[in-house]
Amino acid sequence: MSILIGGMVLFFSTHFARVFFPDLRENLIKRFGVMGWRGLYSVISLAGLGLIIWGFGEARQAPNVVWVPPFAFLHVAATFMLFAFIFLAAAYLPAGRIKAALKHPMLISIKIWAIGHLLINGMLAEMILFGAFLIWAVMAFIAARKRDRAEGKVYAAGPMRNDLIAIIVGTGVWTVFITFLHEWLIGVPLFF
Structure with missing residues (x-):
C-alpha cells in the first residue's frame, strides 16, 4: 500500500500545485521555459x-475488503462511464454545447469515473485511489471555475454537430473499452 500512496503523493503533487499554489506554474515557466x-x-x-x-497491483494481491457492492451497481457504474467517456471526448473535440455547459468536461469526466x-x-x-481522484477533480474544478470568473472567461457554445461527434466518439470508445480494453489493460473483466 505504501507504493500506491507514494505514487499518489507524487502524481497529485503536480496536479494539486495549481490548486494550492496558483503562481507556481508561471514562476517555473519563467525559470525553466515552457518546455x-x-x-x-x-x-x-x-x-x-x-x-x-x-x-495498486501489489495492493490487489492482498485485498482489504471494506464493503461488498451490490451487483446492480455494475450497471449504474457502466452508465456513469458512458457519460464519462462522452464528456472526456467533448473536452478534446471542438466546442459544442456540452463543453460550453460543463466548462471543464474533463474534470467532470474524472469525477464521474471516480464515483462510478x-x-x-x-x-x-480501490477506495483510496478512486476517492483521491474524486477529491482532486472536485478541488481542481472549483479552482478552475474560480480562475474562469477572475479572468471573465466565457465558454461559447459551438455547433450541435460537435456534440453529436463527442457523443459518437465517446460511445464508441466506451463500447470498445468495456468490451475489450478494460480486461486487457486493467486485468478486470466486466460483465459483458
Missing part, C-alpha cells in the same frame, strides 16, 4: 502514475 516546465511536470506525473499502477468506480469497488486500495 522545461512541461518536461518536469511530465516526468513527475509519469513517475507517480507508474508507482500508482505498481502499488467507488460504487463498484469495495477494497481499501
